[in-house]
Every structure is written in C-alpha cells, then in structure tokens.
Amino acid sequence: xxxxxxxxxxxxxxxxxxxxxxxxxxxxxxxxxxxxxxxxxxxxxxxxxxxxxxxxxxxxxxxxxxxxxxxxxxxxxxxxxxxxxxxxxxxxxxxxxxxxxxxxxxxxxxxxxxxxxxxxxxxxxxxxxxxxxxxxxxxxxxxxxxxxxxxxxxxxxxxxxxxxxxxxxxxxxxxxxxxxxxxxxxxxxxxxxxxxxxxxxxxxxxxxxxxxxxxxxxxxxxxxxxxxxxxxxxxxxxxxxxxxxxxxxxxxxxxxxxxxxxxxxxxxxxxxxxxxxxxxxxxxxxxxxxxxxxxxxxxxxxxxxxxxxxxxxxxxxxxxxxxxxxxxxxxxxxxxxxxxxxxxxxxxxxxxxxxxxxxxxxxxxxxxxxxxxxxxxxxxxxxxxxxxxxxxxxxxxxxxxxxxxxxxxxxxxxxxxxxxxxxxxxxxxxxxxxxxxxxxxxxxxxxxxxxxxxxxxxxxxxxxxxxxxxxxxxxxxxxxxxxxxxxxxxxxxxxxx
Amino acid sequence: xxxxxxxxxxxxxxxxxxxxxxxxxxxxxxxxxxxxxxxxxxxxxxxxxxxxxxxxxxxxxxxxxxxxxxxxxxxxxxxxxxxxxxxxxxxxxxxxxxxxxxxxxxxxxxxxxxxxxxxxxxxxxxxxxxxxxxxxxxxxxxxxxxx
Numbered sequence: 001x002x003x004x005x006x007x008x009x010x011x012x013x014x015x016x017x018x019x020x021x022x023x024x025x026x027x028x029x030x031x032x033x034x035x036x037x038x039x040x041x042x043x044x045x046x047x048x049x050x051x052x053x054x055x056x057x058x059x060x061x062x063x064x065x066x067x068x069x070x071x072x073x074x075x076x077x078x079x080x081x082x083x084x085x086x087x088x089x090x091x092x093x094x095x096x097x098x099x100x101x102x103x104x105x106x107x108x109x110x111x112x113x114x115x116x117x118x119x120x121x122x123x124x125x126x127x128x129x130x131x132x133x134x135x136x137x138x139x140x141x142x143x144x145x146x147x148x149x150x151x152x153x154x155x156x157x158x159x160x161x162x163x164x165x166x167x168x169x170x171x172x173x174x175x176x177x178x179x180x181x182x183x184x185x186x187x188x189x190x191x192x193x194x195x196x197x198x199x200x201x202x203x204x205x206x207x208x209x210x211x212x213x214x215x216x217x218x219x220x221x222x223x224x225x226x227x228x229x230x231x232x233x234x235x236x237x238x239x240x241x242x243x244x245x246x247x248x249x250x251x252x253x254x255x256x257x258x259x260x261x262x263x264x265x266x267x268x269x270x271x272x273x274x275x276x277x278x279x280x281x282x283x284x285x286x287x288x289x290x291x292x293x294x295x296x297x298x299x300x301x302x303x304x305x306x307x308x309x310x311x312x313x314x315x316x317x318x319x320x321x322x323x324x325x326x327x328x329x330x331x332x333x334x335x336x337x338x339x340x341x342x343x344x345x346x347x348x349x350x351x352x353x354x355x356x357x358x359x360x361x362x363x364x365x366x367x368x369x370x371x372x373x374x375x376x377x378x379x380x381x382x383x384x385x386x387x388x389x390x391x392x393x394x395x396x397x398x399x400x401x402x403x404x405x406x407x408x409x410x411x412x413x414x415x416x417x418x419x420x421x422x423x424x425x426x427x428x429x430x431x432x433x434x435x436x437x438x439x440x441x442x443x444x445x446x447x448x449x450x451x452x453x454x455x456x457x458x459x460x461x462x463x464x465x466x467x468x469x470x471x472x473x474x475x476x477x478x479x480x481x482x483x484x485x486x487x488x489x490x491x492x493x494x495x496x497x
Numbered sequence: 498x499x500x501x502x503x504x505x506x507x508x509x510x511x512x513x514x515x516x517x518x519x520x521x522x523x524x525x526x527x528x529x530x531x532x533x534x535x536x537x538x539x540x541x542x543x544x545x546x547x548x549x550x551x552x553x554x555x556x557x558x559x560x561x562x563x564x565x566x567x568x569x570x571x572x573x574x575x576x577x578x579x580x581x582x583x584x585x586x587x588x589x590x591x592x593x594x595x596x597x598x599x600x601x602x603x604x605x606x607x608x609x610x611x612x613x614x615x616x617x618x619x620x621x622x623x624x625x626x627x628x629x630x631x632x633x634x635x636x637x638x639x640x641x642x643x644x
Contacts, residue, residue: 222569446530
C-alpha cells in the first residue's frame with residue numbers, strides 16, 4: 001500500500017506529467033497514421049528515454065503504447081482505414097456512424113471506452129503482477145532456462161500464420177543473440193573481427209531496424225497514394241448519460257476479454273478488438289444496429305484493445321517474458337535503463353520505480369481521455385499525412401535514434417542491416433517479433449542452461465529436478481499448441497465480425 | 498507451396514553452414530550452445546522443406562511473388578539507394594548536411610510538393626536538434642570534412 005501511494009506521489013511530479021502528456025500525444029499521432037504501428041513508435045522513440053530517470057522513461061513508452069492503440073481508432077472512424085490493426089473492428093461501426101454525420105459521437109465513445117478499458121486493466125496490473133513476481137522469486141537457474149524456453153514457444157503464438165516459420169525466426173534470433181563474447185568461457189563468438197560486436201548485437205538497434213526501418217521499406221515499395229480526406233465533424237463528442245449507461249456493460253465485458261487476452265502470451269490487441277466487438281453484438285439489445293453504426297460496437301472493440309495494454313505488461317514485468325511485439329520493445333526500454341525484467345523489479349528501490357510506472361500507467365489513461373477528446377479534430381488532419389513525407393522522416397529518426405545509443409556509426413549500420421533483414425523477413429512470411437523475442441530471451445536461456453549444467457557437473461537431470469520446472473515444461477507444451485487455439489478464435493471472431 | 502519459400506530454406510541452410518563452420522573454430526566448451534541452436538535451426542528448416550514438398554505434391558505450387566504484387570522498383574531501390582548514400586555522406590559531410598540532401602532527394606523522388614519538402618526538412622531538422630542535440634546532448638556526426 002505504501003509503495004502504491006509512493007508511486008502516485010512520484011508519478012504526479014511535473015516531469016512525469018509532462019512525459020505522460022507528450023507520450024500520449026505522440027502515441028495518438030503514430031496510431032492515427034495508417035502504416036505506423038505501436039511497436040514501431042515505441043522502438044523509434046526508445047533512444048529518447050536514455051537520459052531520463054527509469055520511471056519517467058517507462059512512463060513515456062507506456063504513454064506512447066496506450067496513445068497509439070487509441071489513436072488507431074481516429075483514422076478507422078474518419079477515413080475507414082485503421083491506424084493500427086488493433087482498430088480494425090472499430091472501423092466497421094465507427095465509419096458507419098461517420099457516414100450518418102455522427103463522427104464526433106463515434107470518436108467520443110471510442111475515447112471514453114479506451115479510457116475505461118485502459119483504466120480497468122490497471123487493476124489486474126496492480127493485483128496480479130506482485131503475485132506472479134513472488135512466485136518468480138523462487139526461480140533458480142533451471143527454472144530460468146525453462147522460462148526462456150516458454151518465452152520462445154510464445155514465438156509460435158506470435159506467428160499464427162505459420163508456426164514452423166515462427167520457430168525458424170526464433171531460432172534465427174537465438175543464433176544472432178550468440179554474437180559477441182561467450183558469457184562463461186570469455187571467448188569471442190561470431191564477431192567477424194569487429195570489436196564493436198564485443199557486447200553482442202545492440203537490441204535497441206535491432207528493434208529500430210526490425211520494426212521501424214523495415215516499415216519504411218514496406219511503405220517505399222508501393223506507389224504513394226493520397227489518403228481519403230478526413231471528415232469534418234461538428235457534433236458533440238462527450239457521450240450522454242444514457243449512452244454511457246448503454247455502453248457500460250459492453251465495456252465491462254470487453255475489459256475482461258482484453259485483460260485475459262493481454263495476459264496470455266502470443267495473443268494481442270488485434271484479437272481482443274474482434275472478440276470485444278463480437279461479444280458486444282452477441283449481448284446487445286439492439287443487434288439490428290450492428291453493421292449500420294452501433295456505438296456498442298465501437299465501445300466493445302475499443303475497450304477490449306485498450307484493456308490489453310495493462311494485462312500484456314504483467315508477464316513482461318514479472319517474468320521477463322514479453323508476449324507480443326510492443327511489450328518486447330518496452331522490455332528493450334527496461335534493459336537500456338540497466339533494469340532486469342522479472343521479480344527483481346518488485347524488490348527494494350527498484351520496486352519504487354515499478355510502482356511509479358504503475359501509477360503513471362493509471363494517470364496516462366486520464367491524459368488519453370483529455371487529449372483524445374480535446375485534440376481529435378487536429379489528430380484527424382494528421383491522419384492524412386502522406387507516406388511520401390513519412391518515409392524520409394522516419395528514416396532520419398531511425399538513423400539518429402540508433403546513433404544516439406552509443407554515439408557509434410556501427411550501430412547505425414547494424415540498424416540498417418536489421419532493417420533490410422526485417423523487410424525480407426516480412427515479405428517471406430517469417431516473423432520480426434519472434435526474432436526480437438529470441439534476441440532478448442536468448443542470453444537469459446543460455447545463462448540458465450549453462451549455470452544449471454555447471455552446478456550439476458554437466459548432468460541434465462537438474463533441468464527436471466523441481467516441481468516448478470515441470471510446471472514450466474507444461475506451459476511450454478501449452479505455448480507450442482496455443483497458436484492452433486488462438487488461430488481458431490481469431491478466425492471465428494473475424495468471420496462473425 | 499510458395500516457390501519463394503525455397504529461397505528462405507536455402508538462406509537458412511547457408512546461415513547454418515556459415516555459423517557452423519565458425520562454431521567448430523571455437524574452443525570445445527564454447528561450441529556446445531551455438532551448435533545446439535544450429536541443429537535446432539537446421540532441423541526446423543528441414544521440416545519446412547519437407548512440408549513444402551508435401552504441399553507441392555498435394556496441391557501444386559505458386560510463385561509466391563504475390564507479396565510483391567504492387568512493387569514499385571524505381572521508388573523502392575531509389576529510396577534504398579538514397580538511404581545507403583545518406584550513411585556514406587554522413588560519414589564525410591556530417592549529419593545535418595547529409596540529412597537535408599537525403600530528405601530533399603527522397604521527397605523529390607516521391608513527388609512531394611516543394612512547399613511540403615521545405616516544411617518537412619525544417620521540422621525534422623528542428624526536431625532532431627531539439628530532441629537529440631539539445632535535450633539528450635547527443636553530439637551528432639560532424640563528418641570527416643568538417644571534423
């Protein structure tokens with residue numbers, strides 16, 4: 001309780017409030033630009049958080065994450081083009097409302113539902129995260145090995161199109177993570193006589209390359225088309241009491257859906273928004289309005305995708321296992337600050353930082369509501385920004401961001417190589433997120449395995465010696481087969497929508 | 498089966514062979530972990546190849562070039578070429594000069610109106626200067642010519 005209170009006091013410091021305001025605004029801009037994703041935005045702005053205190057840096061990244069997920073709904077509603085895949089279901093009802101001259105209403109409901117979904121997701125963040133962290137404190141080297149394997153099986157979940165290609169991407173990422181000095185023997189591994197690779201591949205450069213630079217190349221390969229003009233609207237944005245009463249049960253259901261989906265590794269906001277929308281339709285008293293502009297449809301989708309945000313942070317913060325691409329990038333932000341994601345974040349001085357971030361995450365939702373309602377008209381115009389302008393601007397930010405990490409030109413070249421790799425990975429159906437997860441989890445798994453074997457004089461039985469190891473092995477099996485289940489759910493939800 | 502997947506399989510085998518060759522040059526205790534990963538990667542790749550052959554036998558094959566359907570080669574290679582030139586030029590002429598030239602070249606190639614070209618360059622230069630130069634105190638490359 002004391003930590004929670006301290007967290008709020010720290011989060012309310014002016015620097016953190018400015019960080020929230022700026023982060024949410026940048027996030028909404030990134031989100032409302034079709035073609036730019038939340039992961040890309042967080043990766044691109046990661047270097048800006050280096051010099052900030054850890055809690056402030058994390059608050060900025062969290063604010064960008066939340067802002068981007070909401071921002072996607074603006075272009076979905078106004079120009080029928082979801083800014084991020086997480087708003088795909090919002091476009092169905094939102095654009096119908098726009099055609100009826102109720103764009104303001106649709107945006108207001110989207111904003112209010114996003115706020116509620118995000119705020120309610122903080123509850124599970126506060127209550128489940130410390131519990132899971134307590135469990136993780138009992139982990140030794142063998143458990144950490146299995147934990148990283150569990151994380152790697154999530155790769156199969158992240159790549160629902162082809163499990164095999166997802167696993168190949170993960171193994172490729174693991175191989176890349178071995179570049180640098182051997183952590184036990186102290187000999188150079190695959191460094192190709194490049195002293196800059198002594199500490200291995202810089203994860204942030206890899207992130208910027210794989211998510212941001214590759215996106216630039218994806219945008220550059222297609223002829224630039226002018227975007228549809230965003231509809232100007234003058235109707236009232238703030239939902240009335242009756243409307244709030246109407247959408248309240250939908251928000252409640254979507255919150256539960258989004259939270260569970262968020263905690264489950266491998267699933268994400270895109271699945272949540274379709275499930276939220278679908279459930280809203282099933283339980284609605286006005287089913288006939290669906291497909292013709294229903295505010296319940298908008299609320300169901302938006303509350304669910306924002307409820308994912310808090311939930312998805314739980315496995316990343318407590319176990320050091322990012323379940324999807326945005327949390328993988330956020331984990332990169334933690335590592336840059338010299339913090340080790342996992343139970344250590346809930347001990348001593350670090351716990352203060354963690355609870356400041358939690359409190360910041362609560363306040364971010366209020367900023368999102370205020371900025372969303374006040375700035376929607378302005379953001380709507382930004383959503384028309386041409387890819388022609390975005391391509392060179394994002395390229396420059398990729399270059400300067402990767403250079404700023406160590407003020408090294410080699411990092412820029414590494415970013416560029418990963419950008420090209422990321423482009424081909426996407427074109428050939430492999431998976432960028434899987435490579436990133438493996439890059440992050442590879443060293444954890446290697447340390448766990450080699451320490452365990454050193455402790456047991458090379459006897460692999462140590463890896464099966466505790467009940468916790470077996471629990472994690474079962475989770476690994478679940479991780480491998482979960483994509484089959486997630487794929488079915490996603491298909492069913494999309495078909496119904 | 499997509500024929501382009503054959504390129505993926507071939508690439509992975511080449512990576513395995515290259516890293517495998519380097520692995521054997523490492524001291525024995527340091528070989529184990531990379532070789533373990535390489536074996537897993539090669540095994541998965543073989544599964545993918547087997548799956549592709551099975552699918553080709555059952556359902557036939559497609560070129561797999563659908564993902565390159567709207568590919569605009571001039572634009573793509575233009576941007577990629579400018580990006581590489583940008584890094585080379587930055588090494589010699591520094592960040593600001595190379596950024597202005599890179600942005601101008603890209604925006605011109607992408608047929609952006611001159612007014613927007615100028616505005617974009619000013620905004621990005623100001624943003625980078627304020628965020629990285631002023632706020633983070635990052636000394637951006639000045640280049641061999643001016644350094």
